[in-house]
Amino acid sequence: MFVDPFADAPPPTRCGGMLVVPVHIIDLHASVWARARSARVHVDSTMIYRVGPTTGSPFFDLRQRIDRCWIDGVPVDPSAVAHEPVGGFADGVRVVRRRHSADSVHHLRVVYRLDKPMSDLSGAYPPRVSWTGPRLHWSFGMADLYAGRYLEMWFPSNLPFDQFRFTLNLHITGTPVHHTAITNGRAIVRAVNHWSIRFPSWFTTLSPLLEVHAADTVEVAAATVRLPISRRPVIVTAAKPVSRPEVLTAGIERISAVLAEQERRFGTFIGDAFTCFFHGAAGGMEYAHATTTSIAALPHEVIHSWFARGVMPATAADGWWDEAFTRYLELGEGPEPLDFRSDPIELCSRQPFQRTTSPLSYVAGSRVFRGIAALIGPGRLIEVMGEFFNVYRGATATTATLEAFLVRTTGEGALVDVFHRFVYGFDGAAPPSHRLSASSPALPPHPVVQVHSGNALWGNGAHPPGQFG
Numbered sequence: 001m002f003v004d005p006f007a008d009a010p011p012p013t014r015c016g017g018m019l020v021v022p023v024h025i026i027d028l029h030a031s032v033w034a035r036a037r038s039a040r041v042h043v044d045s046t047m048i049y050r051v052g053p054t055t056g057s058p059f060f061d062l063r064q065r066i067d068r069c070w071i072d073g074v075p076v077d078p079s080a081v082a083h084e085p086v087g088g089f090a091d092g093v094r095v096v097r098r099r100h101s102a103d104s105v106h107h108l109r110v111v112y113r114l115d116k117p118m119s120d121l122s123g124a125y126p127p128r129v130s131w132t133g134p135r136l137h138w139s140f141g142m143a144d145l146y147a148g149r150y151l152e153m154w155f156p157s158n159l160p161f162d163q164f165r166f167t168l169n170l171h172i173t174g175t176p177v178h179h180t181a182i183t184n185g186r187a188i189v190r191a192v193n194h195w196s197i198r199f200p201s202w203f204t205t206l207s208p209l210l211e212v213h214a215a216d217t218v219e220v221a222a223a224t225v226r227l228p229i230s231r232r233p234v235i236v237t238a239a240k241p242v243s244r245p246e247v248l249t250a251g252i253e254r255i256s257a258v259l260a261e262q263e264r265r266f267g268t269f270i271g272d273a274f275t276c277f278f279h280g281a282a283g284g285m286e287y288a289h290a291t292t293t294s295i296a297a298l299p300h301e302v303i304h305s306w307f308a309r310g311v312m313p314a315t316a317a318d319g320w321w322d323e324a325f326t327r328y329l330e331l332g333e334g335p336e337p338l339d340f341r342s343d344p345i346e347l348c349s350r351q352p353f354q355r356t357t358s359p360l361s362y363v364a365g366s367r368v369f370r371g372i373a374a375l376i377g378p379g380r381l382i383e384v385m386g387e388f389f390n391v392y393r394g395a396t397a398t399t400a401t402l403e404a405f406l407v408r409t410t411g412e413g414a415l416v417d418v419f420h421r422f423v424y425g426f427d428g429a430a431p432p433s434h435r436l437s438a439s440s441p442a443l444p445p446h447p448v449v450q451v452h453s454g455n456a457l458w459g460n461g462a463h464p465p466g467q468f469g
């Protein structure tokens with residue numbers, strides 16, 4: 001099946017006199033040298049990309065200070081790929097100040113010293129790269145609720161609509177201390193403190209996990225489990241700092257039980273491994289068939305292997321549905337009809353350059369799924385979300401895609417009103433032109449994207465309890 005990599009990409013957007021256009025990353029490669037003697041980490045990374053169907057100036061993101069830069073082999077000043085407030089978001093994306101033809105292929109090489117990312121570093125488990133003498137500690141530290149907190153923290157990357165492969169060569173030099181790399185990529189140990197890690201082509205900027213620690217500071221355990229539906233062996237790996245009290249064998253049992261339960265409900269688990277790092281902080285964060293988490297947040301983060309990092313939100317503005325449905329499953333509070341006299345709530349802004357998931361996703365979002373369960377039946381909701389997972393497994397989905405899927409699959413037209421008021425935040429009735437029926441084609445019922453000049457709706461307070469990711 002041909003998948004258009006630009007299907008969920010932001011539309012061409014004017015900014016600073018340029019027409020800013022999306023790219024698809026064909027390949028991303030990075031070599032990282034972590035040198036204990038200088039206590040520095042250096043990166044040399046190349047991104048090969050194809051421009052979309054519109055000629056213009058491509059965007060990408062990288063939240064590190066670039067020292068040297070080449071576009072198609074020609075050295076340029078790093079200001080040629082500076083950040084711009086595209087879509088009205090102040091910290092924006094980097095824009096290549098070149099006019100690239102539609103469908104043309106280019107490569108960008110950047111060299112920089114790896115440092116604390118220029119991102120919103122809030123939250124319980126922020127990104128970290130630091131040395132303690134000869135010991136390196138590097139945590140990717142991704143987050144949904146804070147801007148610029150996916151792969152772009154460390155390497156050139158794209159917004160979540162794009163799926164691309166990434167190869168990371170990591171060398172730690174000048175230290176007698178052995179290190180451990182905990183990752184959801186396929187890691188080949190080339191030598192002591194030298195790994196080649198491949199992240200597969202279905203991953204997005206949200207997916208890759210890496211934790212690097214001195215081997216004598218972490219405890220690691222693994223077991224092979226057989227899941228009930230796929231019958232495939234899955235390697236479950238759990239790790240923690242040696243100072244932490246978690247019992248890894250109990251953690252592996254808990255992970256295996258939740259994986260089995262979710263596979264029975266929703267269908268085949270997406271990975272052939274599950275990787276868990278108990279970080280000792282509050283809450284947790286999901287990665288593709290992986291998590292960094294507390295014991296308390298573990299079930300929530302494992303469920304995300306189906307919704308969030310199995311079928312993946314196409315934009316940050318779509319991140320509400322994976323948190324909302326995961327929270328709905330976790331709380332198990334049952335159906336409750338929505339009250340259409342209550343105020344509209346916006347969970348999805350449809351702003352393509354928004355970089356954060358709505359913090360309302362957990363409470364107001366799970367309430368939406370309780371309302372949908374009241375409309376179609378809780379058992380039917382589980383079935384339909386299982387069908388949704390199996391259709392979009394390993395792919396991205398917008399809010400409009402989910403809405404259209406639910407309406408088509410259930411034939412329940414009132415779902416359009418639910419999304420209109422309690423997801424998009426519109427008052428009044430949904431216009432007749434937005435109606436879908438069971439026989440409608442897969443057209444989104446609302447405009448897919450609207451680019452606003454401001455971002456007044458961004459970061460509207462109230463974070464969820466426990467800082468779940």
Ligand SMILES: [Zn+2]
Binds near residue numbers: 286304322326
């Ligand atoms: Zn979550």
